[in-house]
Amino acid sequence: MSGRRPSATLPESVDVGKSASADLDVTVGQYTHRGPKDINQDFHGALVPSGHQLASRGVAVALADGISSSNVSQVASQAAVTGFLQDYYCTSDAWSVRKSAQRVILATNSWLYAQTRQSQFRFDHDRGYVCTLSVMVLKSATAHLFHVGDARIYRVQGHSLEQLTTDHRVWVSRHESYLGRALGVGQRLEIDYQTLPLEAGDVFVMATDGVHGFLSQQQITAAISAHGDDLDKAAQAIVSQALDQGSDDNLTVQVVRVNRVSDKTGASELYRQMNGLPFPPELDARMDFDGYRIIRKLHASNRSHVFLAVDRVTEGPVVLKTPAVELREDPVLLERFLMEEWIARRIDNPHVVRPCPPERRRNYLYIALEYIEGQTLEQWMRDHPKPELTVVRDIIGQLARGVRGFHRLEMLHQDLKPGNVMIDTMGTVRIVDFGAARVAGLMDLSLPEEGQGVPGAALHTAPEYLLGHEPTARSDQFSLALLTYQMLSGKLPYGVRVPRIRHPRDLNALTYHSLRMDRPDVPVWMDEAIRKALHPDPARRYEALSEFLQDLSRPSRNFLNRTRKPFMERDPVAFWQGGCALLLLALLASFLGW
Template sequence: MSILRVSVGQYSQAGRKRVNQDFHGAALPVEPRLSTKGIAVALADGIGSSAVSQVASAAAVHGFLDDYYCTAETWTVRRSAQRVLAALNSWLHAQTQRSDARFDKDRGYICTFSALIFKGREVHLLHIGDSRIYRLHPQAWEQLSDDHRIRVSSVESYLGRALGVGPTVEIDHRSWRAEVGEVYILATDGAYEYLDSVAVHQALAVHADDLDAASAMLVSTALARGSEDNVTVQLVRVDELPELDTQDLHTERRCLALPPPLQPRMHFDGYLIVRELYASSRSHVHLAVDQRSGRHVALKTPSVGLREDPDYLDRFLLEEWVARRIDNAHVLKPHAADRPRQYLHVAMEYIDGHTLAQWMTDYPAPDLDTVRRIVEQVAKGLQAFHHREMLHQDLRPENVMIDRAGTVKIIDFAAVHVAGLAEGTRTPYAQAPVGELQYAAPEYFLGLGGSPASDLFSLAVIMYQMLTGQLPYGLQVTRLRTPRDLRSLRYIPARERRPELPPWIDGVLRRALHPCGRKRQEALSEFMQDLHTSGRQYQSRRPIPLLERNPVRFWQSLTLLLALSVMLLLGLRLTGH
């Protein structure tokens, strides 16, 4: 199986200056970080007016290469890199504010920064300042980064953007598909102003198998051509790319045997099977006892009918992978087994309780406060997913459990979309979930991909159903095929089904259930705020016209009015004769 593999060469020299204010570095991790975070190459260039700029350059490169690999595996490259660079920028700016340079930023802890990150089959560019990143072509080189330099005149210019200048910084980010054999060049201005693609091709021809030597040759060329600045060059060649959708879950799955049918009192992989809890076309769940710890667990095994589907089996293992990366009171936890396993199964905490679907059957007309308490707990669980750039995508009453203490937990992560894992694969965006679709947001049916607003829509559908026993759009959403179909969706007010509900509740739910994701609340926290403040912003709004609230009743009323008018006119005409 092919993996991501690149060759890196780098060289830096102070040149004719006493101090080298450039700094460079690269990180080539092994699995699993190679798959989850990728390979990073970074370069920083200090400014000549600062006596401490070389400290800033070294801190930027060291800090980035260390901290980037400490970010969550579930995050995308962009989020991880920009979070790290924002923190580094704040630290550098704070150092300047504590120093004698606080009134003259040009003497502070300031540097440019450029980086390439290779993850999966994608290349990501991060850039601040006027160092440059190029891609080499047979007859030329293509500049991929933008120079953040302000030109005052033909002889005067200054940096418009750099790390450490202010408390915040704007960071350029681009990404594209990588190709085997591509060569990228990262260079400071002391190098690229004196080099061209011909020089790079010559260096690669002489040192085809030694990119460090090729980089050193380019540095020597720049100095020979008159560079009086620090000179740094990094070369990166893409040697091999991974197969599409390659993840470490593939390897783990292939090392595990498919489990036999489980029966009560059966000993299985260190567990004693007690009884079956649940069975569906996609999985089987049994109550079991861990024979080492004595704890009860919910043991999940793949469906017999899908055992020949490798994509399904990979997603089956994803459930445990996701659970191990979320620590939240309202998200199902994995069982901490301290031994290797032979068979493909997932062991999760056992919840002694019932599903929200059963609760809704037992309590068909709950009061609003009770519903709010349950929805708030589900929202907190969803926020834990969203903070890690995950979407649950299959939120429905059957996938929410309530234990005997009243704690609500989200379960079943087989449909979860993990942005950090999907990045650089065949399907990087959230796709339509598999399963019951009446809780799915309209954008899934239009092929637009999901977002946190899609999980919000599902939560609002559940809340609406808890209050009314019905769905807000019936089954209209599942019939959507084109954006034009969205116009046909008509929200049925909850108060039509339960008149005792407060008027503002429909304002809150109507927004959360808007067919267009951009018009819903911006985050789950805003939705919960609306519910806890009794929807104050919705109470002062003009009454919603009957045509929007209930188009059927509007047209019935209009028809009746027209019929009465016709009868009145006929009566007047007859009276006149």
């Protein structure tokens, strides 16, 4: 998903043209109509990429159908289609079509489910953000089909249609049924997948039940034959006939014709599809590598090596990130490396590093990212051991906006530490590493292996990771508050105790040391805000990151009331004057017999 909530006022499709490649040539025709209903809850789209992505990712065609019981289902349909067409082409070239598409669909499903859980429909999923989704990816000489719901994908066989998908509809009686499988219903999703060999001349039809429930196969194939190469008119004719036949639903049709298939399906390409891109050779300064000239190594860890390089085509600086040799024997860490590129392409946020556009085919496994001229937050902290409060607030505010870019996509960063943050020469803060990120719907890939420990740096992680509890957005909040504390004091709020946690009782040993012991200029209310965000119990932290940022900038009434000094400390003279006056009145009353 893109993180931007789709608008229901957008058109009901993502348009496409015609592929013009020596490898694969495809024509797509599409048409949709709301029928007798007020709103069109169908959404469809197709995308033919240019350049090497046509060969590496193929052509994608997607169709979603909302459910009539929901007033927001059209938002779900649009999110499912646009999200797939955007995110599928952001996945790593080393991933197979199946792996890329399924992970995009699972992430979309989790996003839709979260929207329902956060809305007034959380107890009635039939009224929430739910839809069907059918996807066809044509790559080289193979069609890859992904299907959830009751829309259909057909292949034209002469004057009839071969149904390639199964309707996920459960019939209670002859006249009553319900959708047995759909996006947005639950956190888990089962996706039908199959592959078919492609041949020149193949024609496929994708249709919602507002069409296939009212037309015969012969009527559909006749309309396609009657309009020759104009597949848009063929799709429109099919919809018009279904309306004439009494269709009472939204109607959408997509017709896909394969004009030419790739002839590059030899052993080398099949090997790459099965095994991914090869590991790069050992890189060094002044070395030419896959269209880049290596300048110098910037960083090295047990997960990756980072190099400054120059693109030999654009002559612009880039950062190349290659997997460490250790990853060859660790499929979990290698999977995270590949996930990092997909995440980088998904997020469009000024405070998150951007990947370089994939303008050419890669021959090795690596990630190309924009070069940020500046310094890490780690170095900045060394240069500014006692920073001004306003400067710290600005840095944390920018960093939080980057973190919220992850949260909006149902992702957790999980590794916020000074070395993973860059501050450029203009003062803009950027997150530059997210190899430990957790994507909702892909839990099995995001969780560390048993014995592997926390996904990020243990000193900067939230205690719940050490206890094996489910992390949430409040876990990133803890790490962000820890960076705030560290920037102001140069210390960690709990020292080195957090990595030693093994049992819930160990949380009692985490005693917060007030920032004011090292920074008396920190207001009491600001110290209390950081204390709350750093609470060992996630339930005791802020519900939203925005609340923490607000309390960092202005006094919270709750904190002011809690930390307000007694009257005797605030004005001792007035306190004793008042006390003496009361004592005098008491003596006069006793003397006069009052």
